[in-house]
Amino acid sequence: MKKSLGAKPFLIPTPVWLIGSYDSEGKPNIMAVAWGGICSSKPPCVNISIRKATYTYHNIMSRRAFTVNVPSKDFLWQSDFTGIFSGKEVDKFASTGLTPVKSVLVDAPFIKEFPLIAECKLIQTYEIGIHTMFIGEIIDIKADETALNEKGLPEWGKILPFLYSPIDSKYYGSTGPIGDAFCIGERPVIRWSK
Amino acid sequence: MKKSLGAKPFLIPTPVWLIGSYDSEGKPNIMAVAWGGICSSKPPCVNISIRKATYTYHNIMSRRAFTVNVPSKDFLWQSDFTGIFSGKEVDKFASTGLTPVKSVLVDAPFIKEFPLIAECKLIQTYEIGIHTMFIGEIIDIKADETALNEKGLPEWGKILPFLYSPIDSKYYGSTGPIGDAFCIGERPVIRWSK
Numbered sequence A, B: 001m002k003k004s005l006g007a008k009p010f011l012i013p014t015p016v017w018l019i020g021s022y023d024s025e026g027k028p029n030i031m032a033v034a035w036g037g038i039c040s041s042k043p044p045c046v047n048i049s050i051r052k053a054t055y056t057y058h059n060i061m062s063r064r065a066f067t068v069n070v071p072s073k074d075f076l077w078q079s080d081f082t083g084i085f086s087g088k089e090v091d092k093f094a095s096t097g098l099t100p101v102k103s104v105l106v107d108a109p110f111i112k113e114f115p116l117i118a119e120c121k122l123i124q125t126y127e128i129g130i131h132t133m134f135i136g137e138i139i140d141i142k143a144d145e146t147a148l149n150e151k152g153l154p155e156w157g158k159i160l161p162f163l164y165s166p167i168d169s170k171y172y173g174s175t176g177p178i179g180d181a182f183c184i185g186e187r188p189v190i191r192w193s194k
Helices: A055-063 A073-084 A092-096 B055-063 B073-084 B092-096
Strands: A002-006 A017-022 A028-033 A036-041 A044-050 A065-070 A100-102 A109-111 A116-128 A131-144 A163-165 A170-180 B002-006 B017-022 B028-033 B036-041 B044-050 B065-070 B100-102 B109-111 B116-128 B131-144 B163-165 B170-180
Touching: A017 A044, A017 A055, A017 A109, A028 A044, A028 A055, A028 A073, A028 A092, A036 B044, A036 B131, A044 A055, A044 A065, A044 A116, A044 B036, A055 A065, A065 A109, A065 A131, A073 A092, A073 A170, A073 B170, A109 A116, A116 B116, A131 B036, A170 B073, B017 B044, B017 B055, B017 B109, B028 B044, B028 B055, B028 B073, B028 B092, B044 B055, B044 B065, B044 B116, B055 B065, B065 B109, B065 B131, B073 B092, B073 B170, B109 B116
Parallel strands: none
Antiparallel strands: A002 B131, A017 A028, A017 A065, A036 A044, A036 B036, A044 A131, A065 A116, A100 A109, A116 A131, A131 B002, A163 A170, A170 B170, B017 B028, B017 B065, B036 B044, B044 B131, B065 B116, B100 B109, B116 B131, B163 B170
């Protein structure tokens, strides 16, 4: 039996990604987001939703670029920090000890210490409720060499991304692989009767 | 040192959600998606990206509604199944043994056996690359009573959602809580020099 809980943003899991941007003076900033995801395979695009009140909103609007930085769970407190404080007042790189690296592809900084990052050009904005959705085209993915597997691809187990739950405002961890997609679901099928 | 991997949709984690919809004859269909997320807190909205070639695309366009169904990892093969086969040919509810329940709030079915579901009204569509992004306003969240904790809220550990990686096309599991958001990042801050 299902219980109704009302109109709430109670879907899980959501990712924890840090958004890198420059302000008008060139100061690098980072901000944690959980409202986001991949929204196109080709060209590869990512969407993130941010409120206008944030520093990052104005940075992205003026620079037309941002980075998506995937933290491992080793960077749990640093990631949370960047979601609590505003770049208007706080130097979030200095406070967390993280290092901004200037992208040569887009006008935004990425985080040196994070294992997986995406450099994105802003291609569209949409107003949805109290948030602005930024659509970024992924120009390049970069990964730490130590996070790559023998095939040269980023390995989940070497990154160990973590998750956010909007239901209880807690972070959750991830585990190793539990199955191959487009594979384990191969079973006898029941076709529609004509 | 970071290695460049090119323009790819290589961000993790992405969710695994099953989208419920009705076709023009009222047949219920489900389809797994990983391109999606929450995109507004108020009103609560969810975005999912789907290609025009899918059965679900036409269902949502005509019914202006869909459900988001969060599987536990007990439903791994069933979820994968719904991402492999098309509802044009296959009765995905019958083939997986899952049960469609008609929503009384929106014109779409949800999955009886899944622990957490969202009933959504389509409020907007955007074309992004090869995908169409559907924005659904979450009209209601429903959860199995067995998935609720003592506070009456859905508990992650009783749902155990799983994840998808577009890097290696595998599913990954989730663990229990690893920290409180907007809390563990509270540290001394370094302010910008004026």
